[in-house]
Amino acid sequence: MKLPEPIILSSGLTAEVEEDRWVPGSIQLLVDGTPQSHVNLADPGELFFEYIRRIGHVIDLFRPDGAPISALHLGGGAFTLPRYVEATRPGSRQQIVEIEGALVDLVREAAPLPKRASIRVRRGDAREVLQRLPSGMQGAMDLVVVDIFAGDRTPAHVSSVEFYELIRPLLAPDGMVVVNAADGPGLPFVRGQAATLSSLFGSVAAIAEPQVLKGRRFGNVVLLATGAGAADSERDAERDAERDASLDWLPRLLASGPHPARLLTGREFTDFVRGAAVVTDATAVASPAPARELFERG
Template structure:
């Protein structure tokens, strides 16, 4: 059973820690305050979608930082959150209530199970930010998984996925290869030191059937607090390296992170 706690800072925001690792940061007074770099990258992709409400399916919820952001910036957006840890959801609702008038529906289901029952072409965006034991579950890395994501997305829809990898980027390369089979326009966002292969860290993968609005994404990423770069096409292939797509038969979770005691800068 996962252990979680809430830490309140001097600004009134709360960090949710799961098994000792920071998972989410929420400011009830300022939903646009996105502290973690990878959350800023996920939001940059959502912000590139056309103005107005958007239908978003979130695989992984934790404290629901991004659903709160979408509700604040695009009021009335219908959102589904697939979060299997019902006890965490209950605690979050008690400690960090969702805003009034929201259209956020939380379902206590794992990603594959929950996505499988969603209608075809029902989402403008699918956000994958799911971890179990501090790793992306293996069943969210396979080509078959991305085929189902593509089924749920509308023709102009976008997948945005938070993953983590060692400096060699071998796992991320294989995940991106499976993603590209079904959503061929791909990009990735990461902090500069991660692209330079200096440390373990987060990469945000993006995929769509249609060309991405990279100009908008790049501008949003440039405004972030953490120096980061957006890469696509041949440049992305050079940065990650090539890889054979995972399938359900050989899928692997993302590598485990170093422990805080090892001095790794936590996400």
């Protein structure tokens, strides 16, 4: 497999695509040495990273099996999830927002998107692009995935309530936001994201490996948010009740793995968030960087 040469991104970080020596026919995208994405080119329906598999199971369960969806992916990487959606829900309409145009070109050269797929790539900062999306996307998105990293950290400006307020109007009445948040001991960043989503959405949940959720080691927590918030109209509250009945798939999400796994909802989630402040533009900070040894290559 001939792959393109590494490139320098506008951030000054190095992006490269390498073959996965353990999974034949697969590639991995690294930015500044940190694994960002993994794609099985022979089977895009197979997901590799733990947190991506958890998001994949959300996509599997939150709509009828195989039904096409409308999805917006904030953060492109190697387009792993858009490829997965196309493989498992053919006919879906998807858009990707990626700030690094050179990264888009690198990924397209290494692993072109399926020609039949309805996937549009928009280049630019996610927050800026959200403010100029076509009006037809308002209230139309079944799924918005937030998986934005500059190297190994989520930038502060895409972690605040002002940022998420730009996403909420895009969602269909029963649409869902899925956020990948990485954090270390104590989970201050993740708990802040959870509190922020809770201020805007009627139901929020968290799923991760138990030791990560306990704040004992660095890892990824997947946050799910759906439904109207407390400040919305009575009609939206009625809609919330219908939505709650439709969330009976959450136990299946936990059972789907990868294992071990823990899902926080209801009172457990409330206890998890207690004491965490809603993140605003004035208080936002980038997510913490993982220890470099987590990604050392042998």
